Amino acid sequence: MSELMIEQYYTRLEKIIQYGGSRNESALRSAFEILINGYCESKNLLLINELEIKTPSGTTVIPDGTIKDALRLDWGYWESKDEYDDLNAEIKAKFAKGYPDSNILFEDSQRAVLFQGGAKVMDVSMRDAEKLDKIITRLLSYERPEIRTFREAIEQFKTDLPTILNTLRDQIAAESQRNPQFQNARDAFLTLCREAINPQVTPEDVREMMIQHILTEEIFLSVFNESQFHRENNIAGELQKVVNTFFTGTIRRNILASIENYYLVIKRTASNIVNHHEKQKFLKVLYENFYKIYNPKAADRLGVFYTPNEIVRFMIESTDHLLDKCFRKRLSDPGVHILDPATGTGTFVTELIEFIPKTQLPHKYKDEIHCNEVSILPYYIANLNIEFTYKQKMGQYAEFKNICFMDTLDHAAFSQKQYDVFSMTVENTERIKNQNNRDIFVIIGNPPYNANQMNENENNKNREYKEIDQRIKVTYIKQSTAQKTKLYDMYSRFLRWATDRLGDKNGIIAFVSNSSFIDARSYDDFREIVADEFNEIYIIDLKGNARTSGERRRREGGNIFSDKIKVGVAIYFGSLVSYGVV
Structure with a gap:
């Protein structure tokens, strides 16, 4: 029995009543939410508040909590009521509205009732710690037939x-x-x-x-x-x-x-699935699982995992703050072109769509948000996610014409690059030309981490990028004569590319990547050059390096990618200010 968690629940509940003077549902349910999530953690489950679900009759209901597993499948549900309510009557009313009876727990801080497979299976006093433990454990141990x-x-x-x-x-x-x-x-x-x-x-x-x-x-x-x-x-x-x-x-x-x-x-x-964020997450999970089955060797090597939405939102909000601080601009302002150079399944762009106010979004979406992807499946998924998110927010569909099917690092010359318009689709060619001719103000994203490897394409292993690698050699590796160094890692290449892409203009780069550059001895020149090239640099070391041992490993802790990758992770922001312009 999780005695400590239950005792903490009782203490938390008493404090809420003591300090708040209220026993209603909205005041008390946070204590039980924390308790359920504590139990969920050991089973790799997560309780998510107030997700819409579709009933068999086609209507929509919103339980107080939905328990999700790693596949984004609904494991169970939770509904909280006031202790002054007639819990039996409330349960009957919820079922009449179409609430699921497959695995749902009702509680009012005094009594908990569990339904599974359409039948009531437990009804206990919440003041009995042992029975409370049993009913929560049973809720989280039940596997619905679906x-x-x-x-x-x-x-x-x-x-x-x-x-x-x-x-x-x-x-x-x-x-x-x-x-x-x-x-x-x-x-x-x-x-x-x-x-x-x-x-x-x-x-x-x-x-x-x-x-x-x-x-x-x-x-x-x-x-x-x-x-x-x-x-x-x-x-x-x-x-x-x-x-x-x-x-x-x-x-x-x-x-x-x-x-x-x-x-x-x-x-x-x-x-x-009614909630469009859940649709996107479900699709990403399907993609990750499909790719592991389709090509397990490449999936293990490449780590087909994408940035947690919480990290993406933090980076977008921080970038918006830095734009205001450094340039008196915002992400939603006209003329602020934004580029995600390695978009994956489009998470950064979909979060940008959510972040930008509706009044400014049509213009930004049409002309000033750009992204690239080199692999066919993520490219597909990014298109779907971006267009679906826009439709959900604006109420109407609009094609997203600023995603390019391309390898960003092959376009180091930007607008100077020439294309054979007969060898590519005319539309993709025009999209690339359009992007290369834009003055990009913000470059944001999660570039690939693995050294000498591209996103998903096995045959790109050990591939060289002539122009970018030459730029690294004359900047980050000034005195080096070695043909291969860690400074040709993909995230070093993307930072070099992004810095050159902004050039001598104002702008901000915001990346999340491998954190080796922070203290690795091989990055001494890199740190010196980057410090010279940017006016301001902000680094958040999220640690999580699983390749350490002993006390260092303990200090590193878990990885923000749920330990799916072994390297440490850092978020960093760099601002370039062209004096005399601002």
Whole structure:
């Protein structure tokens, strides 16, 4: 029994009554919320306040708390009432409104009642610590049938996917030999990728993009069921042209038949998610899990994990504060162009959309928020998340035309870079040109951490970036003659790129990345140069370096990415002020 947590709950409850003089629900429920979250932590669950959920009849209800697991699935629910209420009558009224009875706890600080599978299974006095422990434990130990079905579908997907992948690869190999229409469409898309991403992209890379596109289309449509993304987005449209040359009718039905249940389970789960933030998180979890199954070796090496929303919001709010402090501007002001150079699934841009007032958002969204992504699946998800967030806030859909399918680090020359407009989609080319011609004021994001590796593309391992690496050599590594140093890590490259992108103009860079640069001996020159290049630098060392030991490891503590990565993490802000301009 968690005696300490329950004793702390009783103490907290008494203080609220003593100091506040109130016994109503809004005053007392915070104490029980803390208690439940304490229990949740040991089971890797999380209690989230007042999330909308859709009932079987199509209406929406909002329990006081929803318990989520790591897959963003609803594990259970909690509803708090006043002790002066008739709890039995309140329970009856909630069920009449459509509140779920699959696993829900009702309490009024005196009595707790638990329903599971539609039946009342416990009814206890909350002043009995042992019984209170048992009812909370039972709430958090119950696996709803829907969760069991979802997990079983994922396990079956793991079993079936290797066969499907081999079948698709064999099919594509056959089409490469016998289908001229396929060959032409594939070669056109390959040329696009070599221009936008990496000159070393191969036909095998395009094959894997096609497979990812084929296997995830149903997932996207299930989560964002009104999306026309695969048909309307310029890059997805080009890839779909290749797929349409062979993956139709009987071939499509036969190959995907064994994982149809996986798609149905996702669709059923997604249909009950009303809150658009939860939709985004659910989609990101699906992506992370899909990629671990699709390519576990690359997922382990690359760490397919994205920035926690709390960190993103902190960075956006801090950047807005620094803009005001240094330049008397705000993120929402006209003329403040914002760029996320490695957007992943679009978290920074969606949080920007939430942060910017509705009155200024249409202009910012249309002209002054920019982002890039080099990998096909995150690019897709970022598009979906950004457009869906805008629609939820503004009440109407608008295409987001400022995301580029490109490798940011290949565009070190910015507006001087020349393009073969016949080798890329005209729209993607124009987007890149438009971004490169803009005066960027804020560069914000989470650049890749791993040395000598790009985001998701295995074949980019040990890839060099000629222009950026030369800039690092003449700045961060002044005297070094070594061909390989840690200063060619991806986050060093992105900081070099971002600093050069701002150039001699005003601006702010805000990154979260590996924290090695703070005290590693190999970064001595780096620290000296960066200190010279910026007018002000703010660094928040979040620690979490799991590669340490002993007392140092104890001081480092846990990682903000829930220990999914092993390196320490830091948030840093740098401001460049062009004197005489402000």
